[in-house]
Amino acid sequence: xxxxxxxxxxxxxxxxxxxxxxxxxxxxxxxxxxxxxxxxxxxxxxxxxxxxxxxxxxxxxxxxxxxxxxxxxxxxxxxxxxxxxxxxxxxxxxxxxxxxxxxxxxxxxxxxxxxxxxxxxxxxxxxxxxxxxxxxxxxxxxxxxxxxxxxxxxxxxxxxxxxxxxxxxxxxxxxxxxxxxxxxxxxxxxxxxxxxxxxxxxxxxxxxxxxxxxxxxxxxxxxxxxxxxxxxxxxxxxxxxxxxxxxxxxxxxxxxxxxxxxxxxxxxxxxxxxxxxxxxxxxxxxxxxxxxxxxxxxxxxxxxxxxxxxxxxxxxxxxxxxxxxxxxxxxxxxxxxxxxxxxxxxxxxxxxxxxxxxxxxxxxxxxxxxxxxxxxxxxxxxxxxxxxxxxxxxxxxxxxxxxxxxxxxxxxxxxxxxxxxxxxxxxxxxxxxx
Numbered sequence: 001x002x003x004x005x006x007x008x009x010x011x012x013x014x015x016x017x018x019x020x021x022x023x024x025x026x027x028x029x030x031x032x033x034x035x036x037x038x039x040x041x042x043x044x045x046x047x048x049x050x051x052x053x054x055x056x057x058x059x060x061x062x063x064x065x066x067x068x069x070x071x072x073x074x075x076x077x078x079x080x081x082x083x084x085x086x087x088x089x090x091x092x093x094x095x096x097x098x099x100x101x102x103x104x105x106x107x108x109x110x111x112x113x114x115x116x117x118x119x120x121x122x123x124x125x126x127x128x129x130x131x132x133x134x135x136x137x138x139x140x141x142x143x144x145x146x147x148x149x150x151x152x153x154x155x156x157x158x159x160x161x162x163x164x165x166x167x168x169x170x171x172x173x174x175x176x177x178x179x180x181x182x183x184x185x186x187x188x189x190x191x192x193x194x195x196x197x198x199x200x201x202x203x204x205x206x207x208x209x210x211x212x213x214x215x216x217x218x219x220x221x222x223x224x225x226x227x228x229x230x231x232x233x234x235x236x237x238x239x240x241x242x243x244x245x246x247x248x249x250x251x252x253x254x255x256x257x258x259x260x261x262x263x264x265x266x267x268x269x270x271x272x273x274x275x276x277x278x279x280x281x282x283x284x285x286x287x288x289x290x291x292x293x294x295x296x297x298x299x300x301x302x303x304x305x306x307x308x309x310x311x312x313x314x315x316x317x318x319x320x321x322x323x324x325x326x327x328x329x330x331x332x333x334x335x336x337x338x339x340x341x342x343x344x345x346x347x348x349x350x351x352x353x354x355x356x357x358x359x360x361x362x363x364x365x366x367x368x369x370x371x372x373x374x375x376x377x378x379x380x381x382x383x384x385x386x387x388x389x390x391x392x393x394x395x396x397x398x399x400x401x402x403x404x405x406x407x408x409x410x411x412x413x414x415x416x417x418x419x420x421x422x423x424x425x426x427x428x429x430x431x432x433x434x
Contacts, residue, residue, distance in 0.1 A: 013127045014110060021106040021134055025143045028429050029102065030095050034088045036317045036324060039146040040079065043097055046071065047078035053247030054261050055081075056284075058291045060232070061239040062187035063148035070100050081248045097146045105143020105150040109134040111157055112390070118164045119358045119394065120401055128410035129397045133390065135414065135421040137428045138328035141316065142383060148188055149383050156185035156195040156387060160365075163199045167357075175199075175220065179227025186228060187235040191384060194368035196228045201364055202357075209355055236281055252287045253280075295379045304373035307385035308337035308392075314381050315434065323434035325427045326383060331420035336392030340366050343395045358398050366391035 048055040049068035076093040109130040116129035142149045159181035166174035185192035203220045206212030246264035258264040259274045302312035313327035343363055347353050354360050370388040400406045426432030
């Protein structure tokens with residue numbers, strides 16, 4: 001029986017998920033009062049939109065733009081460049097900066113519910129999948145501080161959900177919405193590029209299986225690239241428009257770029273030809289790529305093959321004997337990884353199952369968001385695994401759905417994962433040693 005068949009209204013599981021998500025993400029909100037790992041640097045960057053001073057960062061600016069706009073509406077004061085990284089916040093502005101990530105992180109389980117409902121068509125399985133997202137400690141920690149991964153996850157998986165609606169209903173509306181949301185995810189971090197390419201890959205797989213026409217594949221490819229690129233360019237146009245003044249980012253760009261900045265040493269000089277918007281965009285991306293490649297070692301960096309087993313957590317904060325660490329719910333991560341491995345084996349032994357849209361999406365989505373990191377030499381961290389983690393949850397849901405008894409009792413399967421969440425919670429909230 002579904003929730004509705006037992007007399008429960010359709011909104012009840014959503015209300016329960018939202019209440020639990022808000023409670024977990026905002027429990028002890030504001031603790032610690034001191035900055036957590038890179039929070040000060042991110043606060044400095046987004047503060048530049050309040051002052052107009054040009055700055056430089058290795059990631060695209062969408063999430064910082066959103067939080068800066070939210071902070072400006074509350075009259076928050078800019079955080080000056082050069083602020084000590086282990087700052088104890090002098091006022092309550094840091095609560096405003098942490099609020100929007102907390103809110104977006106709280107909505108992820110609801111987005112997961114919608115995605116699982118679209119994939120499995122059963123509310124019990126949708127509640128199960130959303131509950132797993134609620135009970136992961138890494139997603140919890142990323143939602144509680146001034147970090148940006150939750151924006152990438154929300155935009156990326158909302159894009160995937162819109163694509164699934166497009167597969168059902170056709171037309172351009174859902175497809176273009178998917179493309180814009182995928183572009184928004186890439187506008188947070190470049191590692192979200194698989195969300196642009198995955199719909200094209202899924203349509204091409206359908207073409208190879210005789211289920212999609214080549215015309216449909218080309219339509220998806222054009223829409224995803226055009227919509228994604230358009231949103232990405234718009235984000236950078238807003239970014240550069242809001243930073244008209246010379247600032248700490250000058251050191252990363254050429255004199256011709258600086259010639260476009262007010263108060264720079266090169267402003268107004270006739271012997272230097274300013275570059276166009278696209279010229280500045282190309283130069284900025286070259287600098288961003290080079291800075292990414294220069295990122296050296298870090299004591300808590302990890303490699304791509306360590307992530308599926310939840311190895312090498314990332315230390316975020318320590319005070320005395322109390323820590324906050326970015327570490328996932330080990331039972332969930334292990335179960336998800338085992339599910340992906342088993343799903344891959346099943347598809348290898350039974351190629352006909354590639355026609356199963358959930359199985360193919362889970363495996364392709366996981367591989368696209370995990371294997372490319374094997375080719376990257378720069379320093380990486382366990383939070384790079386979070387998109388792949390959610391695809392591993394989809395793989396786990398697919399396996400549960402294949403066993404009727406498990407599918408009927410799917411919500412009860414959340415209990416062991418809840419115990420794993422509680423066991424890890426003291427390190428997630430900064431209440432116990434790591």
